[in-house]
Structures are given as structure tokens and as C-alpha cells.
Amino acid sequence: MIFDTHIHLNDEKIYEKLDFYLTEAEEVGVKSFLCVGYDLESSIKAIEIANKYNNVYAAIGFIPTEWKKWTPNSILYLEELIKKSSKIVAIGEIGLDYYWEKEENIIQIQKEMFISQINLANKYDLPISIHSRDSIQDTFNILKNNPCNNRGIMHCYSGSLEMSKEFTKLGYKIAFGGVLTFKNTIEIKRVLKHIDLKDVVLETDAPYLSPVPHRGKMNEPKFIVDTAKFAANLLEMNLDDFEKITYQNSLDILKLNKHEN
Ligand SMILES: [Zn+2]
Numbered sequence: 001m002i003f004d005t006h007i008h009l010n011d012e013k014i015y016e017k018l019d020f021y022l023t024e025a026e027e028v029g030v031k032s033f034l035c036v037g038y039d040l041e042s043s044i045k046a047i048e049i050a051n052k053y054n055n056v057y058a059a060i061g062f063i064p065t066e067w068k069k070w071t072p073n074s075i076l077y078l079e080e081l082i083k084k085s086s087k088i089v090a091i092g093e094i095g096l097d098y099y100w101e102k103e104e105n106i107i108q109i110q111k112e113m114f115i116s117q118i119n120l121a122n123k124y125d126l127p128i129s130i131h132s133r134d135s136i137q138d139t140f141n142i143l144k145n146n147p148c149n150n151r152g153i154m155h156c157y158s159g160s161l162e163m164s165k166e167f168t169k170l171g172y173k174i175a176f177g178g179v180l181t182f183k184n185t186i187e188i189k190r191v192l193k194h195i196d197l198k199d200v201v202l203e204t205d206a207p208y209l210s211p212v213p214h215r216g217k218m219n220e221p222k223f224i225v226d227t228a229k230f231a232a233n234l235l236e237m238n239l240d241d242f243e244k245i246t247y248q249n250s251l252d253i254l255k256l257n258k259h260e261n
Helices: 018-027 040-052 064-069 074-084 104-123 136-145 161-170 187-194 221-234 239-253
Strands: 002-007 030-036 056-060 088-097 128-133 152-155 173-176 200-202
Touching: 002 152, 002 173, 002 200, 002 221, 002 239, 018 030, 018 221, 030 040, 030 088, 030 221, 030 239, 040 056, 040 074, 056 074, 064 088, 064 104, 074 088, 074 104, 088 104, 088 136, 088 152, 104 128, 104 136, 128 136, 136 161, 161 173, 161 187, 173 187, 173 239, 187 221, 200 221, 200 239, 221 239
Parallel strands: 002 030, 030 056, 056 088, 088 128, 128 152, 152 173, 173 200
Antiparallel strands: none
């Protein structure tokens, strides 16, 4: 049993064959999905999908790279969505991205977006899904100074082992996806080996970041199995045990224990 804690079923590439992809993933043991929004439109679509499928949950929010779409009304729109759907279990993906944006005034906008969406999560008692690219120290500082009461998941974590321990100390889970399986990624493998297993969750980020041996192709929801096998192997663990533990970790951080039992 696997929980995909970060997937874009709302992306056109998957959405156009949604039934097919979900069925294929379920056949290899994927039991639950967190469909993540990145702007208003994709958030609305995430909710629509979550309302249709029992085992799909939604996260809504504005990714930092969509700062151009952010307006003074964005929080109000998100709030209206939260009030209408019981399937929204997180705010995300939110955070900082200095890979695509390096200008100081844009970074400032990203920080404001991040903080106001953390406040929104706190207002509605939700955890967050975090996107952080080339911005790990600032991401940490914001989470430290503007805590999210329910913590959340470090999506596609790409920082150092030392920093990962700082995030887990704050109560955040670290999500491992296709990047873990890439030949040239060393630090993320160290992170998986050295953090507590209770802090580990799985994700695809599909349709992006296909794991080995599917690199160069669109990432399909069922490919999460390749990441799970790779991770269990790295930890010299039985695959079933690894899946069970990371599944429970996902339920814990998303506060879904009562939903699933
Ligand atoms: Zn994503």
C-alpha cells in the first residue's frame, strides 16, 4: 500500500486519461493520492477530482513560480474553496523558488505568498505541502518564524542531510520521489538513510520527474512503485514494511487516520 503525497492528477497530461492512470496505479498498490494545486485553476480541478474519487485528496494553493497570478484576493478565493469541500486536506504547493526567480522584489512577493498561505493553513487547521528550490535556508527561516501548526511535507526535498534534520525537528516529513533513483543524486540518498523512518513519505510529482527506469518519459502514477522499491532496497528493508510505515506517516501528517479507518 502506497500513499502518493504529491501528484498532479489535475495536469492535462494525466487528467485526459485519469481513470486509466488511477486504475493502473491502484493495481500496483497505490491506495491514496494527494492531488496538489499550484494556482487557482489547478486547485479547483484538484478539488473536482477529489470529490469524484474516494481515495484522492486535494491540496490547494499558489506555487511561488506563479507569483504573477497572486492578487490581494487570492487568499479569499482559496478560503471560499476550503469552506465548500471536505476533501481539502492541505495547503500547497507553497514555498520559495529561487531557481526560476532571482530578483529581490519577486523573492519578496514569494515570501509574502508563502507566509499568507501558512496563515491560511493555520486558520483552517491544515498542514502544508512545500515547494522549495534553491531556497532551503530561507524556507527554513520562514517555517521557523511563521510556524504551521500542523506542519507538513517537504515535497521533492533537495537540501542537505543536516538541513533535513532541522526540518524533521520542526515536525515536517520529507517526501522522496523519482529524484532518489537518479544515478547522480548522492545527498538525497544520504538523507533517506540517515533520517528517522517515521519522517519519510513517498511521492511521484507526476507527470514530472519519472524515476529510473522511466527517465525521459512522462511520469505515470504507477511508477511510484519503482521509487518505493529503490528506497526499500537502499534501506535494506522489506518492501511491504516500508510501504506500510510510509503510508501511516502520510496519514499522520495529513491527519487522515479517521478517514481511513
Ligand atoms: Zn508539484
